[in-house]
Amino acid sequence: MIRSRGEIWFQYFNVAFLSLLSLSMILPFIHIAAKSLSSEAFVLAKEVYFWPKGFTLSSFQYVLENRQFFYSFTNSVFLAVVGTALSMAITILAAYPLSRKNVPFTRFFMVIIVITMFFSGGIIPTYLVVRDTGLLNSIWSLIIPVLMSPFNLILIRNFFMSVPDALEESARIDGASNFRILRSIFVPLSVPALATIAMFYAVGYWNSFFNAMMYITERRWMPLQMLLLQLISEEGVNDLAMIDAFQEVTAETIRAASILCAVVPILCVYPFIQKYFVQGIMLGAVKG
């Protein structure tokens, strides 16, 4: 391909611009990491940029030894693991019948589900239902009211619809039940799509904090994001610092360390699923 000089310069510019963009995505995290590993004096003097000064692990030690942090972290892990498993189960189970063309009433059920994407009761009525179903101050209040996302359901259903009919028919001739067909044909065939959706659910559970703000008041059941929110608002930090006065640790570095602790699990899982979600998004992009 013959390239004009203008095009070559455009390539240079493009690479430079996108490099800067990528850097801008990653530098804030590196800055926070550097802060969390530095000692208080340098942070307060604003001398820490992208490399720790006065290296110390004391803020991490403080955060990881904190009992509240431990509770919140395990709560969040529980949400991400159990919540995702339940959400996937209920979504897959519903997507299969809804993807069958010859079954009556599926269109009706579909409409009922899709309506909820456009109209909702709103914050307060939902809060009242959660309260009336006895979920307040229970970890389940962060799972059950958000169990299934209609959007994810539609993605999986569309994927199931694209599975060739012949596979299903041959299994049926062999005497397989519907459940068996779902388990042995549809689920194995849709692993990339399902992995993507599972990641969406897991990230959603890990990152959600608003429901916790409404439904959880007992500190024991606070998820990590909510604890973090309290830390970020200044008073929260002062609270913690007053409880056990720790000489070397400042609010700044504690904050940085706890932010990092909330990000690292996502960054650890991210590379493994990244290869799936481009495929996964494609199937949504084809037509939702």
Added chain:
Amino acid sequence: MNAFKQRSPWLRYWDLYLMLLPAMLFIIVYKYVPMYGVIIAFKDFNIMKGIMGSSWIGFEHFRQLFMFDEFPRVVRNTIIISFMKLIFGFPAPIIIALLLNELVLKRFKRVVQTFTYIPHFISWVVVGGIVIDLLSPSSGIINKVIQSFGLEPIFFMSDGQWFRWILVFSDNWKEAGWGAIIYLAAILGINDELYQAARVDGATRLRQIWHVTLPCIRSTIVILLLLRIGNVFDAGFEQILVMYNAMVYEVADIIDTYVYRVGLGQMQFGLTTAAGLFKSVIGCGLLIMANWMARRMGEEGIF
């Protein structure tokens, strides 16, 4: 055989309906019961009496909402913030996708994608925490740079003039890279012969973008634009909840934050349900209108 066919579909497909049951139960209890619950917008709701026992008061709550200056200001903020995000945030993913597509080095392209997707998976609590930290007048790195030019530090997070721009910028930072993915998918679907034909006609890269790529992803752009307009009342609830403070309520309080703060904080259930209903109904209307417009313009529409 005949008898088998005449059996009710409920019996014939009982196992399929059983699979659907948990999902429908969930939808009914946590989606439709709250929809029924919005009638407290028209009632003098009392927790002790419950939804049924409370007395009807008609449109009293709506009258109250619009009687004082507070709620109209909240609606105004919602729309302003939403449109600022639309104008400055909507083109960004398209530009990123076009630039990524022009890259010759495929491995570099993948690296850029990896980095620009990351913020999408980070919660607003963390992103808000980082933004607050970076912009802090006492310890933030940005203000350090400003001061090194001999200027006064800026109180970004409590200055009404800056705050909305910080919302727009941080939202863009978090979502633009991820938003590009859908345009990239659309670009990948373009038939390569179109580019070949354009090249034969002597089109430069820029002209190829203008005459081939953009027209080919037009329907994706239109659909996403209409969806954004339909969701104009969602101005970024979680983001604002994390980042705002009493100093900037004037410019940053949106309908959702208002409903949450006044509703649950001051236990004004009826009043704020009315506010939420106002948002829901207009938002729903906007979406339907947006879809109708998409169809008028010859696009497929969203539903």
